[in-house]
Amino acid sequence: MKQLHIVFVIAVSLLLSSCALGKSAKQIPDHLSAGGRQMKRGLEWYQKGCYERSLEYFFRAYELYSASDVLDGVAMSLNNIGTIYRITGNYDEAVLFFDESFSIYSELDNQEGIVKALSNKAATLIRAGRLDDAEQIIEEAVRKSEADAHDRLLVPVLQNKGVLLTKRGSYEAAEEILSDCLTRARSLDPMGSASLHFAFGNLLLETDRPAEAIPFFEKALSIDRELGFHRGMADDLFSMGHAYLKLGQDERAVNSWKRSAKIFALIDQAPELHETLKQLRAAAQKSGIDISLTEAFIERWEHEGLYESPCRD
Numbered sequence: 001m002k003q004l005h006i007v008f009v010i011a012v013s014l015l016l017s018s019c020a021l022g023k024s025a026k027q028i029p030d031h032l033s034a035g036g037r038q039m040k041r042g043l044e045w046y047q048k049g050c051y052e053r054s055l056e057y058f059f060r061a062y063e064l065y066s067a068s069d070v071l072d073g074v075a076m077s078l079n080n081i082g083t084i085y086r087i088t089g090n091y092d093e094a095v096l097f098f099d100e101s102f103s104i105y106s107e108l109d110n111q112e113g114i115v116k117a118l119s120n121k122a123a124t125l126i127r128a129g130r131l132d133d134a135e136q137i138i139e140e141a142v143r144k145s146e147a148d149a150h151d152r153l154l155v156p157v158l159q160n161k162g163v164l165l166t167k168r169g170s171y172e173a174a175e176e177i178l179s180d181c182l183t184r185a186r187s188l189d190p191m192g193s194a195s196l197h198f199a200f201g202n203l204l205l206e207t208d209r210p211a212e213a214i215p216f217f218e219k220a221l222s223i224d225r226e227l228g229f230h231r232g233m234a235d236d237l238f239s240m241g242h243a244y245l246k247l248g249q250d251e252r253a254v255n256s257w258k259r260s261a262k263i264f265a266l267i268d269q270a271p272e273l274h275e276t277l278k279q280l281r282a283a284a285q286k287s288g289i290d291i292s293l294t295e296a297f298i299e300r301w302e303h304e305g306l307y308e309s310p311c312r313d
Helices: 030-046 051-067 071-087 090-107 109-125 131-148 151-168 171-183 189-207 212-229 232-245 252-266 272-289 292-304
Strands: 018-023 022-028
Touching: 018 232, 022 252, 030 051, 030 071, 071 090, 071 109, 071 252, 090 109, 109 131, 109 151, 131 151, 151 171, 151 189, 171 189, 212 232, 232 252, 232 272, 252 272, 252 292, 272 292
Parallel strands: none
Antiparallel strands: 018 022
C-alpha cells in the first residue's frame, strides 16, 4: 500500500520570491516566477495526496519553465512529474522523467538535484521489482551524498537501501541501516520523517514484531495528520490494521481499516480502497463487527459524490 521508500519532491526555491539585499529588493520578472507559482500549487495538492490535481500543476510549471529556459525549474518539474507517475504505478514513464531531470541537473552541476533524481529513480526501480538495477543507482547516490556531506540528502538514499534490503529479506542489514537513519532523522522534513518511521514499522511487521511496529506507524500517522497528508494517513492506518490483526486484536484492526478505507474513498484512490475493504470485510466477518454504516458512506461517496472533497478547491 504505502510507498515504503522516501522520494524527493523538490520544493520551490527563490524563484517564487524577490531577493532582498540591504535596503533594495530585486523583483523576479513575472515570466521567470510564473512556473514557481504553478509548482507551489502542485506541491500543495501533492502534500494532500491529491495526485491528479498536483500533476496538472507540475505540467503547467514544466511548460512555463521551458518557455523561459529556466533549467533548474525544468529539472524540478520533471522530478516531480516522475514522482507522481511512480506513485501511480507508471514506472517506465517515471524513469524517463527522472533520467531527464538527472541529465539537466548534471549539466548544471547541481549535486543536490542529481542525488534527488537518482534516489527517486532507485525508489521507482524498487517498486517495479528491479532490485539489482535499483541497488546500482543507490550506491551511486550514496557516493554523491557522502561527498556532499549532508544528512538531509544521504538519509533518504539510505532509507531506500533499507527498503531494498527489506524486500530481499536481508532484515538484519535493513534494520541496521534504518536504525542509523532514525538517529539522523532530525535532518529530514516532516514528510520525510513520517516516511522513515513507516519504513521502520514495515520492517518490524515483516519480521513478526507487530507490537513494536505499531508505535512507528502511530508516529507516522501523527506527522501525516499534522501535515494534512491524507494518503499518508490512509497508508499508516492500513498497515496498523495488519499489525493489530497479527496481535489478535481484531476490533482494533477493523477500526484502523475503517478509518483507512474512508480516507481512500474521500481522495478517490480506488485500488487502495478496494484492497482495504477486502481486508476490512474479512476481519469484520471473522470478529462479528458491524461495518454497514462505513460501507454505506463509502458507497454514497462513490456513487453520489461528496459534499466536501480534500482534492477539490
